[in-house]
Amino acid sequence: MRVCKTDIFCHTAAMSSANVRRGTGLETVYATVRGQIIDGTLGPGERLTEPALAERLNVSRTPVREALRLLLAEGLVHRQLSGGLRVAPLRREDLDRIFDIRARLEGLLARDACLRMTPEVRSHLDILLDRMDRAKGDESEILRLGREFHATVAEAADNPWCSQLLHEIRGHVDRYKAWATSDPGRPAQAAVEHRAIFDALVGRDPEAVDRIMQDHVVSSAVAARRALPPDVQS
Template sequence: MTVQKPSLPRKTARSSGRDAYELLLEGIENGTLPAGTRLRETELAQRFSLSRTPIREALKRLEQQGLITHQPHQGMAVTSLDYNQIAELYALREMLEGMAAQLAAQHASATEINVLEEMVAADRVRIDDVTTLARTNRAFHQQLRDAGRNHYLAQALENLRLSLALLPGTTLGAPGRGAASVEDHALIVARIAARDPGGAEEAARQHIRNAFKTRIQLLQRQFTD
């Protein structure tokens, strides 16, 4: 009697499409697919062990989100942002993050405020670990927007985060920026805990202005190094 081994479950077209999108997005976010990278369906399919169909669907979705661009006679490439586009992103982020902090000061529960305080305390001991700090920084801003209780604002910030993923590296790697960013977060949380919407908004807006200043300095360094 022959015993058949159970076959491995096949990926459905839907799951393959989702996998392709998430793999490509992760590559853009972590810098393995930096701005300007040419994206060829065949090469990507081989790289991720997927068929070309889900890769094509993922590329189409990323193009709709503005993360990749179709270049005439060259094909798809990860979008490169010019200075004006970067400035526009930070201007919008300043406004939206300020609103998120303002709403958090009005709606965050005591437990949510405590979570934010604990996140700041934990980040103070990891300021030299840029990779981890970048991840916990995203988590902090996610918690901040969740505490604001506004679905549409949270969605707008998530869309903006995807566009910011096109920027190379992280400003938290600049000398002194990690520690300064954590203290910015501490001030935002303090204003939220004090139920000071205006103060929380201004602290958040200043935090983004500080990040933009560091980004400009990093861009300048690219042309002088």
């Protein structure tokens, strides 16, 4: 499937989810369609039209049009040369590149958090890890706690530039990460990796925590790649 170069994510990053006005119909439609792209309800290459989505979501076409415009800017939707819109394809090469960027950004955030670690942050991370241990077998809860763990590290890092860059690719990360979570044993392994990150953080070892965080992200990418359908392009 060919797409217009003007729809490539990096050319339109300014049109991000930050432009969604909270508490509006647009916010609801955007979040719903985006979530369905990420979880695969709307599959790669699936055609998207304003009338069909408006009917499906029981809303007018105006918020649908604006939501699709934002998703185009985010790169989760592509415009074909014919003018039609389709869900962006999954590609193994994209997965590798996106997670390479994510690993570097998350490693930097972990390094900065290590240098700014406070007793309050340490205590909160410790509580999250304890909850992960008690949630064994509940993969969705382990994943939720993992997201909170990463968010806490990012907040502690106090590096808004790095956090913003990570935010810009979050939709793509989450889309491929959804496949990683389907890999048997991945949530439990991720919990072990979070413990190693915590140990390096409280040990005040920025070099180690950078490396361990990057290894953790790479492990997620490997799991996602392993779980992708065989027909996904390289």
